[in-house]
Amino acid sequence: MTGTIALVLAATGCGGTTGTGSATRTVTSITALDYYTDASEHSQWGEMLTACGKTVGVQVEQTSVPTASLIPKVLQQVSSRTLPDLLMLDNPDVQQIAQTGALTPLDQYGVDSGGFAKGILSAGTYQGKVYGLAPDVSTLALFYNKDMLAKAGVAVPRNWDELKTAAARLTRPGRYGMAVDANATFEGTWQFLPFLWSNGGDEKRLDTPQAAQALQLWVDLVKSGSMSKSVLNWTQADVHDQFAAGRTAMMLNGPWRIPALNKDKNLHWGVAPVPVPRTGQTPVTPLGGEVWTVPQSPSRARQEKAARVLACLNDSASMLALAKEHFTVPSRPAVASRYVQQVPSMAAFARSVAAARSRTGELGVKWPKAATGIHIAIQSALAGEQTPEEALRHAQQFATSN
Template sequence: MSRTVRLPRTSRASAGPGTLAALTAAAALVLTACGTGTGTGSGGSGGGSDTLTEIDYYDAAPQNTQLPAILDECGKQVGVTIKHQQVPRAQFLPRLLQQASARSLPDLALVDNPDLQQLAATGGLVSLSKAGLSTAGLYPSIVQAGQYQGQTYGIAPGVNGLALYYNTDVFKAAGLTPPKTWDELTSDARKLTHGSRYGVAFSAVGTEEGAFQFEPFFWTAGADLKKLDSPQAEQALTLWQKLVSAGSASKSVVTWTQADVNDQFGAGNAAMMVNGPWQLPTLDANKKLHFGIVPIPVPNAAAKPVTPLGGETWTVGHSNAAREAKAVKVVKCLLGHDESAKWSKDAGYIPSNQQAAAQLAQSDPQMAAFVQEIGTAKARTTELGTGYPKVSQALADAIQAALAGGTSPASALSQAQRTAQN
């Protein structure tokens, strides 16, 4: 997921947001409506091996301002110039799928991790496993997020996730401590709802962004994306529906993106919110706001939060041996301890390297909860592979039906399961 999880994504991260299912359909239209092009001007990997092409979808600081400098540094180490290109998020995957069909992918692409398997399935990516890139020291879940059919095609320099932000002034005034369980979350949200302030805010928008926000509750309850209508899934959706129906969360959550949620929290209109570390620069700039961050509340004290991995993976497109070799060297540089730590710090991500992540948790208390959750986090494509986008959209639709349409969680999820199976 990118900084704003403009996804499905980060799930930025990814993080306006669009659905992966819609992007897949759009890609088919692009393939029939557009020329393929192979030059570097179209993002392809044509040309000599002294200049490499790179593409990403970052359109907001700090990523879009920090990444070019990091690319330049790694390019110098490898002895190449890297031509950087940024495209709108909604156009990103369709463009890559088009280029993959023509075998004209950029040398380097920073791909949202749930999109990785779909892109790898085209055969247009270089296997980083066969290229000799090591994943030693990285979180296993992060390595898994970049794999397709047993091969690693993408490696994330850093990831993001979701945690619970809370307004420390409001909690102190109410004599409350941050909630750890769903019961405590429900109780605190009710007590903290007053006037124009809601107890909690989250994004339930009808895209991957809403599904991304719901997945920590869905997975922590023990639900599985292969069976959307399980009792565990119903339990999680019932929690969200009760928060909205009780007035502890705004009915507008069905239209709020994660950026909107952050705005509500920053303005004092929500005592708590579910959001990611990419929001920290904006929140820290608000000197009137005092907040803390804790892991996502769980159904019971014995459970551990299972959050979705957000963020992007570095991939290498097939071209020729010389270009591929240099692109792999650039990726190796980007994944190095120092560069990944710098990238994570600048972008508000957690380093994929476990040692670097532990150091971050010690040096930056704001990131401690996010680092704590990475150990039990899950790649969104773990259960379904390339089938994830369709199921994710079905889940997002179920959330909308339950929160905005008045449908019972059981009925909404039953419909979602039928849609996912068709």
């Protein structure tokens, strides 16, 4: 797709109006920081930043650091007042950085935040002000092996009972029916959230019957042998490898797995929404994706230029180009509707994004502690050390401790 983004943006005049003044004409370059260290991803985003920079008359100098290094680096830059002009953040981190006062509200530059899905807008909002916008997002869905389901005479599960039945019927020597990432990280928490939230559970109060029922579902899948106990150590990449190798018939994963799945022409797969407690309910899934922000700076002119680049990144044309490149979902539902007509394999993800929630929507800066409590509870319950009720009671105590 090299060159496509630049052509699209040139044709659309991406960038819009952001209330900038004449002083911005003196700024010829701005800096941007992100965590896109993968060579292809760094190049793709570099191309987009360059194209958007050209539309507003600046060169964008992109720096990428490893994911784990981004927040420590940003906090150091906050202290030394050396923040970049344009800053990308994983959406759960926006609250923490906005709390420091390091970010500027986007409305003061006239950046258009209209038409975004509610959950996506929430992800970039702190204390009622929008500090960041995500051009494209991701979430979770159920991948299934079409051949395995057909041979076993199993329909794609829509609810929890159907999921347990299907997983059991699909399990046989050398193959499990279902796979998730239940490891002791925020990834494990992320994968559990669709079950917690869709059952009416809430991270504000983890020791509830609704939360215990969701965790019991995972425990039942492991106890019955329909899901490997190794999920306690698997990453989402490991889950993908199990599915691609035919060692699991179904998996919970994100759309970023589609390019690799598409490469195996002998693997016939489908994707459906995450099963819900009862048929007819709408799954509530977590939002993944990065938001772009404009940090505080002594130069108003640089901030205004950065805001115009940010506006360009979030233009409908940019959203569509990025989504096609990365197999993500455009953040504006109107754009997402057009997108799924062109990329049908993303339909389940697009439907789920419409009702998806940001992880910090309820707890804000307190989310990481609750997330830690959740994955500790998952580990304890699936290992058989505690019942789901006991594990979640301890998780609640941990989440609310000082």
